[in-house]
Amino acid sequence: MDEVKLVAALKGRDSAAIEALIETHGNRLLRSATLLCGDETNAQDLVQDTFVEALRSVHRFRGQASLYTWLHSILRNLTRHYHRDRKRLVYDNELAAQEIPVLVERPSALDFGSAAAELARALQQLSDAHREVLVLRYYEHMKIHELARQLGVSKGTVKSRLHYAIREMQRLLPADMNLFGVEGTKETV
Amino acid sequence: MNCEHLRENLYEYLDDSLSRSEKAAAERHLSGCPVCREAMRRESQLARSLSSRLEQAVGTIALDSVARRGMATAVERKIAGSGERPVVLFWSRLAWPFATAAVILMVAIWMGLHLVVGQNSHSEMARLPAPGGHREVLIHLSYSVPGYTFRKEGNLVIDALTCDTLVADGALLMKN
Numbered sequence: 001m002d003e004v005k006l007v008a009a010l011k012g013r014d015s016a017a018i019e020a021l022i023e024t025h026g027n028r029l030l031r032s033a034t035l036l037c038g039d040e041t042n043a044q045d046l047v048q049d050t051f052v053e054a055l056r057s058v059h060r061f062r063g064q065a066s067l068y069t070w071l072h073s074i075l076r077n078l079t080r081h082y083h084r085d086r087k088r089l090v091y092d093n094e095l096a097a098q099e100i101p102v103l104v105e106r107p108s109a110l111d112f113g114s115a116a117a118e119l120a121r122a123l124q125q126l127s128d129a130h131r132e133v134l135v136l137r138y139y140e141h142m143k144i145h146e147l148a149r150q151l152g153v154s155k156g157t158v159k160s161r162l163h164y165a166i167r168e169m170q171r172l173l174p175a176d177m178n179l180f181g182v183e184g185t186k187e188t189v
Numbered sequence: 190m191n192c193e194h195l196r197e198n199l200y201e202y203l204d205d206s207l208s209r210s211e212k213a214a215a216e217r218h219l220s221g222c223p224v225c226r227e228a229m230r231r232e233s234q235l236a237r238s239l240s241s242r243l244e245q246a247v248g249t250i251a252l253d254s255v256a257r258r259g260m261a262t263a264v265e266r267k268i269a270g271s272g273e274r275p276v277v278l279f280w281s282r283l284a285w286p287f288a289t290a291a292v293i294l295m296v297a298i299w300m301g302l303h304l305v306v307g308q309n310s311h312s313e314m315a316r317l318p319a320p321g322g323h324r325e326v327l328i329h330l331s332y333s334v335p336g337y338t339f340r341k342e343g344n345l346v347i348d349a350l351t352c353d354t355l356v357a358d359g360a361l362l363m364k365n
Contacts, residue, residue, distance in 0.1 A: 013268060019261045026257060031247040040250055048260050052267045116245035123243075138239035143204040159200060166235065179238045 003067050010058045022051060025068055029075055035135045036079045038124040046082060050075045072140065073150060076132065083128050115177060122172035130165035137162060190214040195225050199232055269344055287335045295332045302328055303361075326361040 006024075009017030029050060033043035053074050054061075061070055123131055136142045136150065148155045170179060190198075190211075195218050201207050202215050219226050252260065303326075333352040340347050 013265075015261070015265060018264055019257065022252070022257050022261050022264070026260065027251045030252060031250050034247050034250055035243060043250075044252075044256070044260075048263055051260070051264045055264065055268050116242040119239070119242045120246035134239070135243070138236060139243045141240070143206055144200045145204075145206060162200075179235050 004063070007058065007061055007063070007067065010055060013055070018051070018055065021054075021067075025071055026051075028068065029071060032072065032135060032139060033075055033079065035120065035123060035139055036076070036131065037082055038120075042082065046075060046078050049078050053078065076150075079132075080128070118174060118177060119169070122169050125172055126165060126168055129161060130168060133158060133161040134165045134169070190218040192218075192222060192225055195219070195222070196228060199229060203229070203232060203236070284335075284337060291332060291334060295330070298330060298332070299328070302330070324363045326363055328359050328361055329356070330358075331356045 006017055006020060010021060026047060029047045030040070030043055033046045033050075034040050037043050037046060050071055054071055061067070065073075123134065126134070133147065133151070136147055142150065144155050144158055147158045151158065153161075166179070173179070195202070195215055198207060198211065198215065202212065205212075207215060219229065331354055333354050336351045336353060338349045338351070
């Protein structure tokens with residue numbers, strides 16, 4: 001089913017369309033949500049709520065962005081509420097550069113035995129704003145101007161957040177894990 | 190383009206979102222600047238490294254068919270539930286304004302009667318019995334009270350608005 005037909009069917013609350021929507025975008029949203037919130041169980045709830053919110057407001061979807069981009073923006077809003085509800089600090093750009101993230105032990109389905117999982121664990125220790133910008137840039141592959149639009153900040157702020165987020169990631173990762181490759185150093189970009 | 194300008198636009202260069210002339214200028218600078226070439230290599234390496242590791246970290250997470258069906262059912266149930274809500278919310282939103290308006294109207298009517306009778310019906314009031322040196326003013330007041338009833342039929346909530354007219358009569362004693 002193409003996206004236009006799918007959206008039309010969703011407006012009619014068609015059950016098959018809802019299942020198709022979940023089948024098409026559920027896994028990718030779930031993975032992104034897991035990276036954003038660090039917990040697969042909560043991520044699944046966030047994804048389900050994303051679909052509920054999407055169906056409630058599907059009549060407002062104009063097709064200016066892709067359906068996935070729209071769903072992901074709903075997911076991000078819900079994730080922010082999730083973090084707020086957990087009484088986590090909301091960072092701004094300046095504070096994020098100064099604050100030391102609090103280590104939080106959280107149950108997770110992520111496999112912490114692998115190098116990739118070391119990275120995922122470090123990701124969970126970043127501030128919400130820094131984690132968000134890294135996930136959007138390096139998992140969702142958003143361009144700088146898309147990030148600026150999606151996050152509602154300037155391109156300069158996006159680059160600044162990326163800079164500090166990468167620096168913090170490098171600090172949190174084990175010494176033998178270099179994000180810049182064998183020729184790289186632990187210096188920032 | 191100098192080093193500073195290139196570093197500022199490094200992300201956009203890698204995103205291929207520079208204008209044609211900016212891109213050409215960046216490439217000219219890169220061809221002659223090993224320091225900026227190294228900066229670009231590092232950022233490219235970082236992007237590849239982070240992307241692949243993030244993908245590995247969550248790549249196996251997926252909704253199986255049971256979870257998908259369960260989610261679809263839960264979503265449908267929540268949506269169906271939210272379909273009733275606007276009807277109820279619509280009337281519940283109106284209830285307080287209506288009630289407030291009714292009270293204000295009643296007070297306004299009462300005050301209006303009071304003033305009109307007090308200012309314009311002096312001679313008429315004077316003719317009314319005046320026990321204990323008071324004038325007696327008869328007040329006849331009617332007002333409507335909105336009432337809301339809801340009944341559920343299947344997944345639908347049917348609402349009905351009724352207005353009950355209440356009449357009140359009374360005597361008001363006024364000092365001379």
